[in-house]
Amino acid sequence: MEALGGVTRAQIEVDGTSVPYRRAGEGAPILLLRVHPRESDPAFVQGIARGRVFAPLVTPPLRRDRLEAWLLGLIEGLGLQAPGVVADAALAPLLARLVRHNAGLLGEVVFLAEE
Numbered sequence: 001m002e003a004l005g006g007v008t009r010a011q012i013e014v015d016g017t018s019v020p021y022r023r024a025g026e027g028a029p030i031l032l033l034r035v036h037p038r039e040s041d042p043a044f045v046q047g048i049a050r051g052r053v054f055a056p057l058v059t060p061p062l063r064r065d066r067l068e069a070w071l072l073g074l075i076e077g078l079g080l081q082a083p084g085v086v087a088d089a090a091l092a093p094l095l096a097r098l099v100r101h102n103a104g105l106l107g108e109v110v111f112l113a114e115e
Contacts, residue, residue: 014073020057021078027051028107029083031074033060035090043086043112054078060091067094068102075105085109 011020025048032044032055039057047053056074061067075083084107087095092111099106 012074012077014077015069019074019077021054022057023052023054024048025050025052029054029078029080031055031080031083031085031087033085033087033091033095035059035062035088047086051084054080054083062091062094064094064097067091068098071098072102072105082107086112088112089114 007022007024009020009022011018013019022044024044028051030047030051030053032041032047032053034041034043034055036059037055037057041055044053044055047055061070082104085095087109089111095106095109099109
C-alpha cells in the first residue's frame with residue numbers, strides 16, 4: 001500500500017486476478033467504475049468531496065456474467081456495504097440489470113455522460 005497526497009494505492013485479489021486501485025476521501029463509500037480508468041480523473045477528485053472513493057485502475061469486465069462476479073468480489077474484498085457507484089454510461093445496461101437482481105447491493109448509482 002502506498003499513500004501519496006492523501007491518495008492510497010493498493011491492490012486486492014478479485015476472482016483470481018490482481019486489481020490495483022486507489023482510494024481517498026472520507027465518509028460514505030463510492031466506487032468509481034471507468035471503462036478506461038486513468039490516473040488523472042476529474043471524477044475521482046470530485047468524488048473525494050462527497051465520500052471515500054475507491055477507483056479500480058483496470059477496466060471492469062464488460063460481459064454481464066463476468067461483471068457481476070467481479071463487482072461482488074470487489075465489494076466484498078474492499079469490505080464495503082451498499083457503496084454508491086459512479087460509472088461510465090457505457091456500463092449502464094450491465095449495472096442496471098445487476099441492481100435489479102441484487103437489491104441492496106449498491107447504494108445510489110450515477111452514470112457519467114460520454115466525453
